[in-house]
Amino acid sequence: MNNLAMVALTTMWRKECLRFIRIWIQTLLPPAITMSLYFVIFGNLIGSRIGNMGGFSYMEFIVPGLIMMAVITNAYANVSSSFYSAKYQRNIEEVLVAPVSNWIIIAGYVGGGVARGMLVGIIVTIVSLFFVDIHIHNVLIILITLLLTAILFSTAGLINGILANSFDDVSIVPTFILTPLTYLGGVFYSLSLLPEFWQWVSKINPIIYMVSGFRYGFLGVSDISFYLSLSILVGFNAVLLAWAYSLINRGVGIRS
């Protein structure tokens, strides 16, 4: 990467990070509060009556899923709202006029989403330590899964921002697609609890692979092979990045 591209990428990334830090009450505080409630209600109050799941206490079982849920929603929301706002305020034109390549535009926005996703992941992990002792099986698996998931949902958020024509379009996907997929993605239960047919249906949901892979990094047990999870993550990332590039290259939603 040449110097111009490096400076441009750093500028975009810093700008994206400053944006979510500037509005931390909207971006960093809510996941900490929401996750605390999940830990109190599902972990302590209900979880104590559920008993063990997959050989671990219910609280231990749901912690990886809840961290992943926070990462997914925040990475997605950061990029979709930031990109759509830039479109709405027209300041996306600043980078379109400048000698910034399409890959740098993607990397800048996705990098911002990954930064927020990871930071929220760290915050939620710290919050969870107040409720449970976290068991770590393999740090590398945790980090790889977290990073690839954050990239994947940041890219998905970018595509949403590119295609959105109104602020409603930015909130429709998280409300009607992302949240149901996350709740049905094995955050709160093990797939093995489901009847065979619903296990098969669940496996169409890509989030199941991410939560599973992430949980494997913490607990060392998983419903699905880690390598399958990793392959799915890499595959989805490749497809979505190519799609985002194609949209920006054709100027969809940003060039007339």
Added chain:
Amino acid sequence: MNALSIKGLTKTYQGGTQALRGIDLEVKQGDFFALLGPNGAGKSTTIGIVSSLVNKTHGDVNIFEYSLATQPVEAKSCIGLVPQEFNFNQFEPLIQIMLNQAGYYGVPKKVAKPRAEKYLKQLDLWDKRDTPARQLSGGMKRRLMIARALMHEPRMLILDEPTAGVDIEIRRSMWSFLQEINQQGVTIILTTHYLEEAEMLCRNIAIIDKGVIVRNTSMKALLATLNIETFVLDLSRNVSAISLDGFESRLIDEHTLEVDVPKEAGLNSVFEQLTKKEIQVLSMRNKSNRLEELFVRMVESGRASTSDNTTTDKVTGDTHE
């Protein structure tokens, strides 16, 4: 060397609107160039394509001999754009907007910081550097757009209606600033609705209408083609009817007379005739800006030709110098 060279540029928007119908345009390095035209003529589309905000349909754009299609990084680095509408992040402070702009062009922070200070001071915005852009007045926002466009020190500055909605004092200070940077060698391309602005600042001019260039010449040559000037005279007493030999005139009200004065006739005869009629002239002014009058005539004649089923190419050919 040409700062800008456009060949056969066409643009058809989705839905079939043909905004540009094959434009050829050259702007010399160091020029102060006006691109004029009525609303919807194709000015903003042309500027949009040159600045990569609009996808062209056909044609070539070269900026300082760099092809925008095949050498976009080099070509884009030469351009600074001041768009018609505010397009900065309204929530960011000015200094951040300036530093981000520099970063997009690969200008490192240690160079960008003093440069931001220089341009914000020159445009009288330094005191507002930490203020979010949304809190600025309209005139300040316009100046911010100019300061921002200069952050990478472009060789060519394109300004789309830069003084729209700006009061006359600020407008004049912006004019002198633009003249100053043009004297330093920056090529300037300007679109404006204030024709006085174009007449005062620009050396060369292209007039675009319905997606074709109907005139492309020097400002001097264009103004020389204007044969008649209209003057408005404030008269000392009430007049109900009046005629002046050799001049067309109209009474606007009992005290105000409009006279069309051919270039070769001069004003002396008008005053002589009025004096004979014992009418004193208390004051006098030009009815309108000379360029404005020419512009209206040119666009109207272009439209008349089009409605006479003259082909687009013919219109261009008839009027192109």
